[in-house]
Amino acid sequence: MSELDAFRTEVREWLEANCPAEMRVPVRDEGDVCWGGRNWVFKNDAQKQWLEACVSKGYTVPDWPKPYGGAGLTPEQTKVLKQEMKRIHARSPLDSFGIWMLGPALLQFGTEEQKVQYLNPIARGEIRWCQGYSEPGSGSDLVSLQTFGDDKGDHWIVNGSKIWTSYADKADWIFCLVRTDKANKYQGITFMLFDMASKGVTTKPILLISGNSPFCETFFDDVEVPKTQFIGEINRGWDVAKYLLGHEREMISGGGAGGDMVSIGGAFAKSFGKNAAGELDDPILRAEMAAFDVDVFAYRAMGERFMDMWKTGRAHPASSNMMKYVGTELNKRRHELVMSGGGSEALEWDSEETKGGARARGWLRTKANSIEGGTSEVMLNVIAKRILDLPGA
Amino acid sequence: MPLYHNDDQAMLKDSVAPFVAEQAPVSHLRKLRDSADATGFSRDLWAQFTEMGLPGMLVPEAHGGLGMGHMEAGIVLEEIGRNLTPSPFLSTGVGAVAALAKAGGTQAGRWLPAIASGEAIVALAIDEGAKHRPDRIATTATRAGNGFRLDGKKSFVLHGHVADMSIVAAKTDGGITLFAVPKDAKGVTADPRRLVDSSLASHVTLDGVEVDADAVIGEVDAGGEILDALLAATRTGAAAEMVGVGQGAMDMTVNYLKERKQFGKLIGEFQGLQHRAAHLYGEMEVARATVMKAQQLLDEGSEGAKLMVSVAKAKAGRAANLAVREGVQMHGGIGMTDEYDIGLYMKRDRALAEYMGDVHYHIDQVARMNGY
Numbered sequence: 001m002s003e004l005d006a007f008r009t010e011v012r013e014w015l016e017a018n019c020p021a022e023m024r025v026p027v028r029d030e031g032d033v034c035w036g037g038r039n040w041v042f043k044n045d046a047q048k049q050w051l052e053a054c055v056s057k058g059y060t061v062p063d064w065p066k067p068y069g070g071a072g073l074t075p076e077q078t079k080v081l082k083q084e085m086k087r088i089h090a091r092s093p094l095d096s097f098g099i100w101m102l103g104p105a106l107l108q109f110g111t112e113e114q115k116v117q118y119l120n121p122i123a124r125g126e127i128r129w130c131q132g133y134s135e136p137g138s139g140s141d142l143v144s145l146q147t148f149g150d151d152k153g154d155h156w157i158v159n160g161s162k163i164w165t166s167y168a169d170k171a172d173w174i175f176c177l178v179r180t181d182k183a184n185k186y187q188g189i190t191f192m193l194f195d196m197a198s199k200g201v202t203t204k205p206i207l208l209i210s211g212n213s214p215f216c217e218t219f220f221d222d223v224e225v226p227k228t229q230f231i232g233e234i235n236r237g238w239d240v241a242k243y244l245l246g247h248e249r250e251m252i253s254g255g256g257a258g259g260d261m262v263s264i265g266g267a268f269a270k271s272f273g274k275n276a277a278g279e280l281d282d283p284i285l286r287a288e289m290a291a292f293d294v295d296v297f298a299y300r301a302m303g304e305r306f307m308d309m310w311k312t313g314r315a316h317p318a319s320s321n322m323m324k325y326v327g328t329e330l331n332k333r334r335h336e337l338v339m340s341g342g343g344s345e346a347l348e349w350d351s352e353e354t355k356g357g358a359r360a361r362g363w364l365r366t367k368a369n370s371i372e373g374g375t376s377e378v379m380l381n382v383i384a385k386r387i388l389d390l391p392g393a
Numbered sequence: 394m395p396l397y398h399n400d401d402q403a404m405l406k407d408s409v410a411p412f413v414a415e416q417a418p419v420s421h422l423r424k425l426r427d428s429a430d431a432t433g434f435s436r437d438l439w440a441q442f443t444e445m446g447l448p449g450m451l452v453p454e455a456h457g458g459l460g461m462g463h464m465e466a467g468i469v470l471e472e473i474g475r476n477l478t479p480s481p482f483l484s485t486g487v488g489a490v491a492a493l494a495k496a497g498g499t500q501a502g503r504w505l506p507a508i509a510s511g512e513a514i515v516a517l518a519i520d521e522g523a524k525h526r527p528d529r530i531a532t533t534a535t536r537a538g539n540g541f542r543l544d545g546k547k548s549f550v551l552h553g554h555v556a557d558m559s560i561v562a563a564k565t566d567g568g569i570t571l572f573a574v575p576k577d578a579k580g581v582t583a584d585p586r587r588l589v590d591s592s593l594a595s596h597v598t599l600d601g602v603e604v605d606a607d608a609v610i611g612e613v614d615a616g617g618e619i620l621d622a623l624l625a626a627t628r629t630g631a632a633a634e635m636v637g638v639g640q641g642a643m644d645m646t647v648n649y650l651k652e653r654k655q656f657g658k659l660i661g662e663f664q665g666l667q668h669r670a671a672h673l674y675g676e677m678e679v680a681r682a683t684v685m686k687a688q689q690l691l692d693e694g695s696e697g698a699k700l701m702v703s704v705a706k707a708k709a710g711r712a713a714n715l716a717v718r719e720g721v722q723m724h725g726g727i728g729m730t731d732e733y734d735i736g737l738y739m740k741r742d743r744a745l746a747e748y749m750g751d752v753h754y755h756i757d758q759v760a761r762m763n764g765y
Contacts, residue, residue: 265765280765290760295679297701297759298708301686302679305396314397322675381664383671388647390670392662 007077011084018053022046023091029358030212033095036125038172051125054093061099061123064107068115069123075311097166098122098129102175104247105191109232109240118193130196132162132176132218133241140378142177143185143238147220149178149192151227156180156192158200158223164372168203168216171196178225181235191237193229200224210364211349211357248373249320250310252327261300264334265289268341289337292330299330318386325379328369335363394693396685398468406468408445413469416441417478419734425479426591432555433585433593434479439511447482449509451490451626456505458490462692463626467633467684474637477734477741479592481514481552483630489515491626492560492571496611496619500573504558516556517623518547518574518597525750527562527624532599534563534570541565541609543572543580543602551748553595554583560610560623561599567614571623578602590737590744625702628749629691632684632702632709635745639677639713642720642738646670649724666723673712673719680705680712700762707755710746717742 023046027033034040034047042048054060057071063078064070073081103122106115121127138145147160158178168174173195181188196203200223205213232240265280268289273281280286306323309315339346342359349357370376384390398406417438425435442448450466452458466487473480485508493501493508507513519527532545543563553559559581561572574581580602583595611619647670650661660666687705690698717739721728728735746752 263763265760266763269765274765278765279760286760286765287756289765290756290763291707293759293763294704294707294711294756297704298679298683301396301701301704302682305682305685308395309397312395312397319678322671322678325671326675326679377668380668380671383674384667388667388670388674389651390647390661390667391651391659 004076004080008080008084011081014057015084015088015090018050018057019085019088019090020046020049023050023093024089025091026089027091029355030214032091034091034093034125035096035128035167035170036094037096037128037170038126039170040125040128050091051093055124058123060094060125061103061119064103064119064123068107068119094125096122096125096128097131097171098127100251101131101244101248102129102193105175105231105240105244108243109191114231127172128167128170130165130168130171130174130218132165132168132174134164135161136163136217140375142241143189145177145179145189147176147178148182149180149190149225151180154227156190156225156227158192158194158220158225160220162218162220163206163215165203165216165218166214168196168218169205174201174218175231177237177241180237184235186238187235189237189241190234191231191240192225193231194223194225198223198225208364209367210361212361212365245374246317246320249324249379252320252324252373261296261303263293263296264337264341265293271341271343271345285337285340289341292333292337295330296334299326302326316387318382321374321379321382322387324374325370325376325383329376331369332366335366339363394689396682396689398464402464402468405465406472409447409469410472412441412445413472413476413478417473417476417480419477419737422477422479422591422737431585431593433552434481438478439481439514442480442482443511446509448486448511450486451494452505452509453494456494456501457509458505459509463487463629463688464685464692466630467688470630470633471637471640474634474639474741474745475641477590477638477641477737481556483627483634484517484551484556485513485515487630488517488623488627489558489560492610492619492623495622496571498611499607500610504573507557513557514552514555516550516553516559516595517627518550518553518559518561519620519624520548520550521546522548525747525754527620530562530564530569532561532563534565534572537603540603540605540607541570541572543574543599543604545599547597547599549586549588549594550583550597551592551594553597554585554593559597562616562620565614565616569616569620570613571610571616571619572604572608573610574599574602574604574608578604588744590740592744621699624749625691625698628702628706628755629684629687631745631748632680632687632705635709635713635742636677636681636684638738638742638745639680639709639716642713642716642735642742643670643673643677645735645738646716646720646723653725660723669719669723673715676712676715680709683708700759703750703755703758703762706750707752707759710752710755713742714746714752 034051059071061070062073062081066072099122103119106118135145149156149158176192177189178192179188180190200221202219203216206215207213269280275281338359346359348354349360446459447469449458450461454460490508493505504513521531534541534543557576559574561574562569580600582598585593585595588594650666653660684705687701690701720735721739724735727733
């Protein structure tokens with residue numbers, strides 16, 4: 001038996017012994033996701049038990065080094081762990097922007113002290129982070145951001161506002177892009193970290209077309225930030241931000257962008273009925289769903305190839321932009337078909353049978369997929385410029 | 394197995410790509426076309442293919458081949474696609490080999506070594522109409538004397554007029570049976586037609602063709618599985634060739650965007666064209682990954698291969714079609730001229746799209762395989 005096979009057996013046994021049955025059913029809605037943080041209230045004992053078991057093994061962040069709360073797994077071992085979790089439909093023990101975004105930035109740009117200080121609480125689900133990037137006047141043109149940190153010697157006084165800050169109202173700390181040099185556009189931004197409980201920080205949830213408020217406006221009014229709390233170099237935060245945006249696209253590309261990557265047609269066979277030939281009883285919708293399925297299975301292969309190449313340094317560094325573009329457009333298409341497949345029932349907004357209008361709200365939520373983290377149009381610009389090397393792009 | 398070429402495969406590509414580009418670039422196709430070539434491909438080029446061992450790539454080593462897989466064959470087919478090279482490689486070296494190797498027995502022993510040595514060209518006589526419907530075979534094989542009598546009509550058989558042997562799918566009492574019908578068999582006539590891409594495909598008439606019992610490929614009535622193997626291999630190969638056609642068209646078009654000036658600017662500076670080119674890039678990358686996945690699953694003998702083969706044929710079909718359409722449009726007026734190559738890519742894509750099931754056929758298959 002190869003080492004990897006032995007690891008697989010070990011993981012399988014560990015999961016069998018430690019993953020509670022309640023955590024082996026797919027996440028139904030946002031409420032089932034474990035985000036952690038100072039104020040986190042576990043949904044049930046199973047969720048708590050599952051998180052604690054994974055924390056003790058380093059499995060909330062399996063590929064991070066052990067001193068930072070990870071399990072120090074190789075990419076191959078991490079893949080095995082994910083496969084084995086998927087096999088038993090195990091839920092993710094902990095989701096957070098700390099794991100997905102800040103962690104990778106710290107691992108790349110942080111000092112040893114910062115890694116120990118910030119990564120462990122992320123791995124244990126103790127501190128929940130949010131991301132302060134976009135501003136009301138700086139969306140796709142992010143580098144024009146104007147939130148300003150005035151240098152006061154041993155601290156900055158930060159003033160300004162951020163927008164689309166996911167779960168800012170529930171977060172404990174923020175990693176935030178702040179202008180520290182007004183004369184220098186790209187080399188005048190610092191990547192700061194500070195406590196959301198700091199004096200002068202307020203948040204205001206934004207009601208979206210989905211009826212939910214996952215995003216906030218975040219205001220900074222004379223917020224004092226110690227001059228030790230930044231990553232990388234002062235005025236070179238754009239390097240960190242760019243790295244993180246790339247990482248975010250990679251992450252979206254590696255799993256999330258295409259949404260639920262399974263056949264859509266089969267799911268509606270029940271609600272529609274079939275004709276004598278066993279085909280879905282709406283030939284045009286059937287055809288659209290089948291064409292969609294082709295794209296889903298194709299994108300799944302693309303995801304596999306992308307990750308295989310990315311992990312081994314074979315991928316074009318800008319190819320995550322392509323993955324994000326294709327995947328998010330695909331997910332939007334899926335939800336259009338889900339709405340068509342569901343008919344009037346999918347229009348229900350709040351009934352219990354529809355889990356509070358999950359389909360309608362989910363459909364509306366996906367419209368943000370191709371806006372957040374870089375719009376589809378920006379992705380296409382990047383592909384044109386960096387991959388196709390087109391002039392003037 | 395990771396979904397990228399390993400070192401051996403990369404080396405194969407490094408030797409095949411310059412070989413095809415030098416020996417059989419698009420001008421090679423033009424030369425054959427303009428001389429009204431009656432064979433449909435160059436025998437000299439096929440001899441060069443043979444020197445490199447390419448016809449026998451998929452032939453098991455025991456039969457004199459290299460025993461490689463679909464991933465390797467795909468590397469050759471992509472270059473054939475990129476250069477629009479007329480070649481019997483797909484029908485002979487991929488489709489026929491897949492069927493014969495699956496079946497084993499007398500016919501495998503007879504034809505596989507002949508394919509590997511470059512002596513035999515094999516045609517696939519499956520379809521019987523303008524559309525690919527392998528489940529509706531009307532050609533019959535009835536027992537006669539020591540063997541069978543074949544009657545029926547096969548349509549658009551590539552290389553059918555020059556093939557040393559044709560694999561004929563026919564109905565027998567209890568199912569489908571495949572037959573190896575040699576070129577000189579009495580009662581076979583082939584009527585070749587020139588297609589839009591200058592290839593030659595034949596209407597083959599089987600009029601009381603008598604073959605021995607050992608002409609059966611595999612077992613009587615058990616041709617379904619062998620036919621499936623033939624179709625899976627040929628469809629995947631056609632998809633790989635389409636990736637080459639699409640990539641060739643896309644590369645040519647992106648280069649053109651960097652050269653052509655209008656309104657005092659390179660047209661590649663216009664965002665209206667940049668976004669379309671970038672979208673096309675994504676579609677081509679996805680198509681390439683999909684085709685590689687199908688090749689990998691076929692090589693592993695995986696159960697999931699059948700679904701992925703249809704996905705690959707459909708996806709490569711969509712992507713390559715987009716590449717040639719955008720190619721002609723972005724080239725503007727010059728894209729409509731016979732002198733410029735982009736139009737040849739459009740023609741080749743159209744022929745490959747139809748071959749062994751078009752996009753719509755395979756989308757329908759995907760729905761069926763998913764239970765709707």
